[in-house]
Amino acid sequence: MSAPRPAWMARLQQALEHPDPEYFDRFQPPEDGGRESAVLMLFGPSEHGGEEVVLTERAHHLRSHPGQVSFPGGSLEAGEGPTAAALREAHEEVGIPPETVDVVAELPPLFLSPSAHVVTPVLGWWPVPTPFASVDAGEVHRAERVRVDHLLDASIRFTTVHPMGYEGPAFEVDGLYVWGFTAMLFSRVMQLAGLEQPWDPGIRRPLPERFHPRGPSSGRRGTTPYQEGRR
Template sequence: MARVAGELEQGHPDYFRTFAPPKGPHRRSAVLMLFGPGADGEEVVLTERSAHLRSHPGQVSFPGGSLERGDVTAADGALREAHEEVGIDPAGVDVALQLPDIFLSPSQHAVTPVLAWWPIPGEVRAADPIEVARAAKVRVAELVDPDRRFTVTHPSGYRGPGFEVEGLFVWGFTAMVLSTLLDVAGLAPPWDESVERELPERLGRPWSRR
């Protein structure tokens, strides 16, 4: 995390520059990129959205959501949402830094990824089953395994990084932020971007370019 902070001080990676929010007011959201130690190495918390949601049903995401009036900072909102969605106690989380905002044009949201460390991880669960079908702690070693990485394609012309870990198909905004973070942290070995997998139909409607 110190390396990520140092790299960001030198300038934002291309992804953050490309999708920086345009000028003007936007709806604000935040997601919690929560890492912690596990029995077999570091892990990150991911969720699978409920299949019944109108927005991005079944997609893999970080815990998070829209900021509310009582959220003083994006980190406050990300921690609150993580508690509501997957039962994480904010008191046990150390916030490292807020990454640059990313603009999701389909939803017109400016999203702040909040990078954090969980020194003594607890269990995660679908605390809000209306929004979350599953919560999981995924090993970073699996995410950086080149055999688990590929380029996601869609008939619309979309192309972006993807992962398949723990039965989760990770793509879009979540995969792009993870991919960028792992690269900036110097954790990801080279992987074959020519390996393509089409976005599963169950995840393709509605879909987002992030």
């Protein structure tokens, strides 16, 4: 049976109609733009009640952001819009059929200055989820549907502290360490939707060493878009 969109998605759309949602305004792209990409924030019904969200974990051997958790997504191809790109990438990465996704909205684009990427989050509802998994193990280590209520549980939320100075919200759930851009975007969307639960940002944990930058750029502050958060 096809599940209807949850009510909070309508609240989120209404919140985004306000002239200045603080988070999105802070990351407004510059006039000269940047490299365009999109991510799919795909939610679907949970058999336990409430909703689940699709998250992927990048392959651990990759030179760029190994093992980091993200929403499916990638760069726009020539002549492609953000929604088309997000749906295509989700299909290529984890096999989600684009025709099964109910596209709710394109959120305001966010500028990640270290990488000069302009990322458009695309909000989607998956009324009848189908089995999915990593299509290319060389790129995606695992793909999971994670319960939203688990991510919002204060007991698994904390502030992660990067050795190069970044601080931001993080979650550790179902063997996934969610931080950086993905954690910030999810947190802000939940706030605007009226779903966020009280949590203690004063609980601080150092970022695990496996996520520290590698290679010749590792000595530079702000070398990865996942570190963007404070200016």
